Amino acid sequence: MRPRIGPGTSSLTGALVLLALLAFYPAAFPSFMTLGVTIVLFAAMATAWDVLGGWTGQLSLGHAVFVGIGAYAMALLVLRNGAAPWWGAMVGVGASVAVAAMWGGVTFRLRGPYFALASIAVAEMTRIVANNWARLTGGAEGISLPGLPRFLGLDLFSRQVEFYMALVLLSLALVVAWWLQRSRFGYHLQAIREDEDAAMALGINPTRECGPSLRVLRSRRWGDHCTGSFSDFSSLAECSASTFRSSSPSWLTSEAPAHSSAP
Amino acid sequence: MAVNEVEFTAAEGEIVGLIGPNGAGKTTFFNLVSGALRVSGGRIFFRGREITHAPAYRRAELGIGRTFQVMKPFPRLTVMENVLVGAFLRHPSRRAAEGWAAEILEMMGLSEFAAASARALTTAGRKRLEIARALALNPTLLLLDEVVAGLNPVEAEGTVELIRRIRDRGTTIIMVEHIMRVIMGLSDRIVVLTHGRKIAEGTPPQVASNPDVINAYLGTH
Numbered sequence: 001m002r003p004r005i006g007p008g009t010s011s012l013t014g015a016l017v018l019l020a021l022l023a024f025y026p027a028a029f030p031s032f033m034t035l036g037v038t039i040v041l042f043a044a045m046a047t048a049w050d051v052l053g054g055w056t057g058q059l060s061l062g063h064a065v066f067v068g069i070g071a072y073a074m075a076l077l078v079l080r081n082g083a084a085p086w087w088g089a090m091v092g093v094g095a096s097v098a099v100a101a102m103w104g105g106v107t108f109r110l111r112g113p114y115f116a117l118a119s120i121a122v123a124e125m126t127r128i129v130a131n132n133w134a135r136l137t138g139g140a141e142g143i144s145l146p147g148l149p150r151f152l153g154l155d156l157f158s159r160q161v162e163f164y165m166a167l168v169l170l171s172l173a174l175v176v177a178w179w180l181q182r183s184r185f186g187y188h189l190q191a192i193r194e195d196e197d198a199a200m201a202l203g204i205n206p207t208r209e210c211g212p213s214l215r216v217l218r219s220r221r222w223g224d225h226c227t228g229s230f231s232d233f234s235s236l237a238e239c240s241a242s243t244f245r246s247s248s249p250s251w252l253t254s255e256a257p258a259h260s261s262a263p
Numbered sequence: 264m265a266v267n268e269v270e271f272t273a274a275e276g277e278i279v280g281l282i283g284p285n286g287a288g289k290t291t292f293f294n295l296v297s298g299a300l301r302v303s304g305g306r307i308f309f310r311g312r313e314i315t316h317a318p319a320y321r322r323a324e325l326g327i328g329r330t331f332q333v334m335k336p337f338p339r340l341t342v343m344e345n346v347l348v349g350a351f352l353r354h355p356s357r358r359a360a361e362g363w364a365a366e367i368l369e370m371m372g373l374s375e376f377a378a379a380s381a382r383a384l385t386t387a388g389r390k391r392l393e394i395a396r397a398l399a400l401n402p403t404l405l406l407l408d409e410v411v412a413g414l415n416p417v418e419a420e421g422t423v424e425l426i427r428r429i430r431d432r433g434t435t436i437i438m439v440e441h442i443m444r445v446i447m448g449l450s451d452r453i454v455v456l457t458h459g460r461k462i463a464e465g466t467p468p469q470v471a472s473n474p475d476v477i478n479a480y481l482g483t484h
Contacts, residue, residue, distance in 0.1 A: 184351040184360070187340075191348045194337035197299055201331075203323035203352040203400060 015174050022167055026160050033159035040166040047173040051180065056209075057193035058108075059116040062123030065103075066096040068130060075143050076136070085148050085156065108207045111196065185209065265291040266459045268305075273404070278426070278436045280450030280467075282443075284479060288459040289439040290332050293406050296437075297329045298322045310403065324352065328402030330393035332409050332439070338382040342373055345381050345392055349399030364399060371395040371425065387418040391425070398429065405429065407438040411445050423449060447471065455479065 025036045045067075052058055073095040074088035083091075107118040130137045137143065148156045155161055180186040188209045191199035196206055266288040273279045281289050294300040296307060298319035306315045314322055328349075337345050346364040354360040368374045371391045376384060384392060390410050397405055407426065411419045423445055430436055440446040446453070446467075453470040455463040457479040463470050470476055 182357075184355060184357065187344065187348045187351060190340060191337055194339060195335045197319070198331065198335035198337070198396075199348070200319040201297060201299070201323055201329050202349040202396065203320050204348075205318070205320045 012178065015178075019167065019171055019174070022170075023164075026163050033163060037159065037162050037166050040163065040170050044166065044170040044173045047170070047177050051177060051189070055181075055186065055189035055193055056206075058111075059113075060119045061116055062103075062119035062121075062126075065123050065126045066100060068126065069099055070096045072130075072137060072143075075145055078145055078148070079143065086151065105207075266295060266456075269454075269456065269459070269461045271454050271461065271464055273435050273437055275403070275435050276430065276433055277451045278430055278438065278449055280446040280453040281437060281439045281456065282441075282446060282453060282470075283456035286458075287456040289456055290408055291459075292456065293329060293408055293437075293439065296322075297327055297406060323400055323402075326400070326403035327406065328397035328400045328404070329406040330390075330397055330408050330410055334389045334393055336381040336384070336389055336392055336396075338380065340381055341377065342379055342381055342384065342388075342392060343368065343377040346395050346399045349396045352399070353401050363401075367395050367398050370428070371398070372421070387414050387422075390414065390422065394422075394425065394429075402434060404435045404437070407436060407440075409439055409441065411440055411442055419445065 022040065026033065029036060045063075049060070049063060052060055070089075070092035073092035074085060077083040077088035077091055078085055103122055107115055107122070110118055131140055133139075150156070181190075188199070188204045191202065191204055192206050192209060199206065269288070269292060271279070281292065283289055291300065295302050298314070298317060298321070302315055306313055308314065309322070309325060309327060312325070314325065314327075317325070337348065340348070343361075343364060346367050347360055350360040350364040350367070354363050365374070365377070368377055371394060373388065373391055373395060376388060381389070381392060390413075394405075394407065394410060410426075411422050414422060419442070426436065426438070426449060438446065438449070448467075450467055453463075453465065453467055454461060455470060455473070455476050462475045462479060463473045465473070
């Protein structure tokens, strides 16, 4: 018998079935699209968070920082520079990756509760800056987008489009997670989670391995931004007690007409 | 001080036994050599290169493999995956790493458990898995910390045979063991520690008849 390596086929089948079922959500629940978009986005973000939290066992309570930075970067570029949202999203990814690299370089030397506390500290510092640098971030009121150009002919403010883009993002996140888990990098992360001393005795450098795991998380965010769902990010931020309140315009939290401007 | 003024050399392909009463500093010595603990003084050399301040993962890269007295399998991974983690160090390609891991499992008699969860193994199986994982690094120096203790006579004999085979592949072994019959039979040379200091070194017969060693183990009247 060939030994099982990597995630079993049952979990893969389960994920595929779930994604297939979700594809019918807009038809089945047209009145609950905000809920649907939120659920799918949170599933994608949870999958991404799992690369760090689930595989290395490092409890990060400050992921809202990256969500917020990515969201702000895109929104500011669109608003102030007139950039297309997809270019803004890519810059947002870059900004989040840069912050992740800086943060990880310092805090990945910490373990367990010390890392968790450090992640709260980073999130809290960023929140304070975001709330008080009103000229850039809009402070507590946040910033909002007046409208977005069509992307491949799609209305980015349509709830259905948002839902399916979120579903694509979730699918991508799951595929990347599945692939990573079977890779050398994935096994190294799992070994660190299981026992760091034993992992180091096998030639694994925890600081070097965990850094990319944080950046993997960021690099998946572009899809989130393409959906324009700031509100969902800020919900995540609030959940992790380190919110960017400014990134929560109401134009997406309600079933408001598309292209409405904000709070 | 847990270990103080301990100095000895292990020649390539040699089995060196490290013995001493409980609390003598044997496992601490292993932790210092493998990089799990930092030294506060003194120097450590490996194949002519100073590794005193090298982190544990760097020492593994250089060719120092180890097992742990308190076994540390990766319980949520299968037996194959446990070995695969180490195999990736020498074989970055997945296919090559899997091949090497399978070879190690075969050598360790663990092939039939490859798909089993590591937590499902017996004590003897886990001890073999510890050795297998260290061997996956293709180490030049292997530190074995009580890999025979706790095994029944048949299992112990099997493990002793395995250690001989590992040595025959050219691997240098330093081993800690409390079972005198085993360590005296396996070792080319014995180093004796007590209270963190080396009190004797020599061939097994020399050490067995050393009055200081007898005193350390049995005490004085």
